[in-house]
Amino acid sequence: MNEPDFKSYTAAAEMLKALAHPVRLCIVRGLLQKKQCNVSYMQECLNLPQSTVSQHLQKLRSAGIVETERSGLEIKYTIADERVKQLIVLLLPKEDAIYE
Amino acid sequence: MNEPDFKSYTAAAEMLKALAHPVRLCIVRGLLQKKQCNVSYMQECLNLPQSTVSQHLQKLRSAGIVETERSGLEIKYTIADERVKQLIVLLLPKEDAIYE
DNA sequence: ACGTTATATCGTAATATTACGATATAACGA
DNA sequence: TCGTTATATCGTAATATTACGATATAACGT
Numbered sequence: 001m002n003e004p005d006f007k008s009y010t011a012a013a014e015m016l017k018a019l020a021h022p023v024r025l026c027i028v029r030g031l032l033q034k035k036q037c038n039v040s041y042m043q044e045c046l047n048l049p050q051s052t053v054s055q056h057l058q059k060l061r062s063a064g065i066v067e068t069e070r071s072g073l074e075i076k077y078t079i080a081d082e083r084v085k086q087l088i089v090l091l092l093p094k095e096d097a098i099y100e
Numbered sequence: 101m102n103e104p105d106f107k108s109y110t111a112a113a114e115m116l117k118a119l120a121h122p123v124r125l126c127i128v129r130g131l132l133q134k135k136q137c138n139v140s141y142m143q144e145c146l147n148l149p150q151s152t153v154s155q156h157l158q159k160l161r162s163a164g165i166v167e168t169e170r171s172g173l174e175i176k177y178t179i180a181d182e183r184v185k186q187l188i189v190l191l192l193p194k195e196d197a198i199y200e
Numbered sequence: 201a202c203g204t205t206a207t208a209t210c211g212t213a214a215t216a217t218t219a220c221g222a223t224a225t226a227a228c229g230a
Numbered sequence: 231t232c233g234t235t236a237t238a239t240c241g242t243a244a245t246a247t248t249a250c251g252a253t254a255t256a257a258c259g260t
């Protein structure tokens with residue numbers, strides 16, 4: 001039988017919920033491209049208040065989608081769950097090329 | 101550059117939001133297995149009130165994830181967007197075997 | 201036309217998410 | 231130690247989602 005139990009569904013739903021926001025998708029896609037990024041850079045890219053960006057990042061972080069590493073004053077974010085790469089490929093229109 | 105624009109992110113987020121609920125994931129996975137299903141069957145499986153199941157189905161439907169076909173008194177639901185298959189494979193633990 | 205079955209929609213209370221300014225924390229350089 | 235920079239957290243108002251009983255609709259058999 002081996003049906004996914006309720007817990008599996010809940011866990012998967014949590015992950016999807018964390019990704020299910022245009023700003024967070026944008027952050028994640030940027031991280032997949034750039035591999036690593038600090039908050040102020042994202043903030044400029046997104047053109048959103050710092051606290052807003054930070055809150056989205058915390059949501060991604062507590063879902064295990066990204067992780068952090070401090071480097072002096074900055075916190076560098078990276079992708080922590082490789083599955084999101086495939087999710088993004090599946091869901092966002094492809095790029096012709098990715099620079100850098 | 102060809103960056104996905106805001107609209108792409110919003111569209112992808114809508115899709116994820118529609119899937120980001122344990123009950124809806126369960127419905128979708130069931131449909132992937134059984135190919136086709138009516139509402140009362142799902143209702144029994146899920147053991148939830150009819151209106152609750154129906155509302156989840158409407159959410160999946162308006163996201164284009166499932167589609168319907170009437171057959172007499174019943175409405176048969178099927179998966180409309182093949183991408184969800186890969187999403188499910190990616191997110192839910194695999195089954196050893198799928199019967200029928 | 202009438203009762204029955206299957207499904208959808210409405211109304212709504214409870215809960216969750218979002219955005220964002222204000223404030224806190226942590227690390228740096230002087 | 232102090233000021234500054236980078237980031238996180240708090241408080242909260244606005245908005246969205248959820249669950250579910252009640253009610254509506256649509257198709258069937260008689």
